[in-house]
Amino acid sequence: MKDLSKIILPLGCVALxxxxxxxxxxxxxxxxxxxxxxxxxxxxxxxxxxxxxDLKQRKIEESRQRLAREEANRREQARKAxxxxxxxxxxxxxxxxxxxxxxxPGKPGFVFNPYTQNIVDVRGIGVGKLVRDPxxxxxxxxxxxx
Numbered sequence: 001m002k003d004l005s006k007i008i009l010p011l012g013c014v015a016l017x018x019x020x021x022x023x024x025x026x027x028x029x030x031x032x033x034x035x036x037x038x039x040x041x042x043x044x045x046x047x048x049x050x051x052x053x054d055l056k057q058r059k060i061e062e063s064r065q066r067l068a069r070e071e072a073n074r075r076e077q078a079r080k081a082x083x084x085x086x087x088x089x090x091x092x093x094x095x096x097x098x099x100x101x102x103x104x105p106g107k108p109g110f111v112f113n114p115y116t117q118n119i120v121d122v123r124g125i126g127v128g129k130l131v132r133d134p135x136x137x138x139x140x141x142x143x144x145x146x
Contacts, residue, residue, distance in 0.1 A: 032069070098130060100144045115141040 039062070101111035101120070109123030113133045120133050122145045132142045 098142050098144050100146050101131075103146055111146060113141070114143050 039058075099114040101114055101122070104110040104112060104119055107119075109121060110119050111122050112118070113120050113136060115138070116133065116136055118133055118135060120131070122131060125131060125145050127145055129145050130142050131145055132139065
Protein backbone atom coordinates (compact mmCIF):
# COMPACT_ATOMS: atom_id res chain seq x y z
CA MET A 1 0.00 0.00 0.00
CA LYS A 2 2.85 2.43 0.82
CA ASP A 3 4.57 1.70 -2.48
CA LEU A 4 1.34 2.39 -4.36
CA SER A 5 0.81 5.76 -2.63
CA LYS A 6 4.38 6.76 -3.50
CA ILE A 7 3.53 6.36 -7.17
CA ILE A 8 -0.04 7.70 -7.22
CA LEU A 9 0.69 11.04 -5.53
CA PRO A 10 3.41 12.17 -8.01
CA LEU A 11 1.36 10.94 -10.98
CA GLY A 12 -1.68 12.83 -9.71
CA CYS A 13 0.37 16.02 -9.38
CA VAL A 14 1.73 15.64 -12.90
CA ALA A 15 -1.77 15.04 -14.29
CA LEU A 16 -3.15 18.08 -12.47
CA UNK A 17 -0.36 20.37 -13.70
CA UNK A 18 -0.61 18.99 -17.22
CA UNK A 19 -4.37 19.61 -17.29
CA UNK A 20 -3.84 23.26 -16.34
CA UNK A 21 -1.19 23.98 -18.98
CA UNK A 22 -2.45 25.85 -22.08
CA UNK A 23 -2.07 24.45 -25.56
CA UNK A 24 1.08 25.65 -27.36
CA UNK A 25 0.36 28.32 -30.00
CA UNK A 26 0.34 27.29 -33.61
CA UNK A 27 3.23 28.47 -35.75
CA UNK A 28 2.33 31.30 -38.13
CA UNK A 29 3.20 29.21 -41.17
CA UNK A 30 0.56 26.60 -40.33
CA UNK A 31 -2.03 29.32 -39.87
CA UNK A 32 -1.28 30.82 -43.30
CA UNK A 33 -1.41 27.37 -44.93
CA UNK A 34 -4.78 26.72 -43.31
CA UNK A 35 -6.05 30.12 -44.49
CA UNK A 36 -4.92 29.34 -48.05
CA UNK A 37 -6.63 25.95 -47.91
CA UNK A 38 -9.81 27.59 -46.68
CA UNK A 39 -9.67 30.11 -49.53
CA UNK A 40 -9.14 27.35 -52.08
CA UNK A 41 -12.06 25.39 -50.63
CA UNK A 42 -14.24 28.49 -50.77
CA UNK A 43 -13.27 29.18 -54.37
CA UNK A 44 -13.98 25.55 -55.30
CA UNK A 45 -17.44 25.87 -53.79
CA UNK A 46 -18.14 29.21 -55.48
CA UNK A 47 -21.67 29.61 -56.60
CA UNK A 48 -22.64 30.54 -60.12
CA UNK A 49 -24.03 33.77 -58.71
CA UNK A 50 -20.49 35.11 -58.21
CA UNK A 51 -19.80 37.78 -60.71
CA UNK A 52 -16.61 38.38 -62.61
CA UNK A 53 -15.97 41.42 -60.42
CA ASP A 54 -16.04 39.21 -57.30
CA LEU A 55 -13.52 36.81 -58.81
CA LYS A 56 -11.30 39.68 -59.87
CA GLN A 57 -11.48 41.19 -56.37
CA ARG A 58 -10.56 37.86 -54.79
CA LYS A 59 -7.53 37.51 -57.09
CA ILE A 60 -6.43 41.03 -56.19
CA GLU A 61 -6.67 40.24 -52.46
CA GLU A 62 -4.71 37.01 -52.90
CA SER A 63 -1.94 38.80 -54.80
CA ARG A 64 -1.80 41.54 -52.10
CA GLN A 65 -1.41 38.92 -49.40
CA ARG A 66 1.29 37.13 -51.38
CA LEU A 67 3.19 40.40 -51.96
CA ALA A 68 2.90 41.26 -48.26
CA ARG A 69 4.39 37.87 -47.30
CA GLU A 70 7.24 38.29 -49.80
CA GLU A 71 7.96 41.82 -48.51
CA ALA A 72 8.03 40.56 -44.93
CA ASN A 73 10.48 37.81 -45.94
CA ARG A 74 12.72 40.35 -47.74
CA ARG A 75 12.74 42.64 -44.69
CA GLU A 76 13.62 39.75 -42.38
CA GLN A 77 16.45 38.63 -44.65
CA ALA A 78 17.78 42.20 -44.90
CA ARG A 79 17.64 42.56 -41.10
CA LYS A 80 19.53 39.30 -40.63
CA ALA A 81 22.14 40.28 -43.23
CA UNK A 82 22.64 43.67 -41.57
CA UNK A 83 23.00 42.07 -38.15
CA UNK A 84 25.51 39.56 -39.49
CA UNK A 85 27.62 42.20 -41.25
CA UNK A 86 27.74 44.54 -38.25
CA UNK A 87 31.11 44.15 -36.53
CA UNK A 88 31.03 43.28 -32.88
CA UNK A 89 33.12 45.80 -31.00
CA UNK A 90 34.29 44.97 -27.52
CA UNK A 91 33.42 47.51 -24.88
CA UNK A 92 36.03 50.22 -24.40
CA UNK A 93 38.22 49.67 -21.37
CA UNK A 94 37.29 51.99 -18.58
CA UNK A 95 39.97 54.39 -17.52
CA UNK A 96 40.07 55.20 -13.82
CA UNK A 97 39.38 58.81 -13.03
CA UNK A 98 42.42 60.41 -11.44
CA UNK A 99 42.37 63.95 -10.07
CA UNK A 100 44.14 66.69 -11.94
CA UNK A 101 46.90 68.67 -10.26
CA UNK A 102 46.81 72.47 -10.01
CA UNK A 103 49.62 74.64 -11.35
CA UNK A 104 51.83 76.56 -8.93
CA PRO A 105 51.40 80.30 -9.65
CA GLY A 106 54.60 81.93 -10.89
CA LYS A 107 56.48 78.61 -11.36
CA PRO A 108 55.93 77.05 -14.79
CA GLY A 109 56.49 73.28 -14.80
CA PHE A 110 55.54 72.81 -11.14
CA VAL A 111 52.17 71.58 -9.78
CA PHE A 112 50.56 70.88 -6.44
CA ASN A 113 49.98 67.21 -5.60
CA PRO A 114 46.17 67.01 -5.08
CA TYR A 115 46.58 64.49 -2.26
CA THR A 116 49.36 66.01 -0.13
CA GLN A 117 49.61 69.56 -1.57
CA ASN A 118 53.38 69.06 -2.05
CA ILE A 119 55.00 70.83 -5.00
CA VAL A 120 56.01 68.39 -7.77
CA ASP A 121 58.29 69.11 -10.75
CA VAL A 122 56.53 68.02 -13.98
CA ARG A 123 58.74 69.84 -16.53
CA GLY A 124 59.00 67.79 -19.72
CA ILE A 125 55.90 65.71 -18.97
CA GLY A 126 53.01 66.12 -21.41
CA VAL A 127 49.57 67.47 -20.57
CA GLY A 128 47.15 64.80 -19.33
CA LYS A 129 49.88 62.31 -18.49
CA LEU A 130 49.54 60.27 -15.33
CA VAL A 131 52.26 60.95 -12.72
CA ARG A 132 53.06 60.12 -9.11
CA ASP A 133 54.78 62.23 -6.48
CA PRO A 134 58.10 60.48 -5.67
CA UNK A 135 57.99 61.83 -2.12
CA UNK A 136 54.47 60.54 -1.45
CA UNK A 137 54.62 57.20 0.38
CA UNK A 138 51.28 55.98 -1.00
CA UNK A 139 51.87 54.48 -4.48
CA UNK A 140 48.19 54.69 -5.41
CA UNK A 141 48.20 58.52 -5.27
CA UNK A 142 48.48 59.18 -9.00
CA UNK A 143 47.31 62.38 -10.68
CA UNK A 144 47.20 64.00 -14.10
CA UNK A 145 49.35 66.90 -15.29
CA UNK A 146 47.17 69.95 -16.15
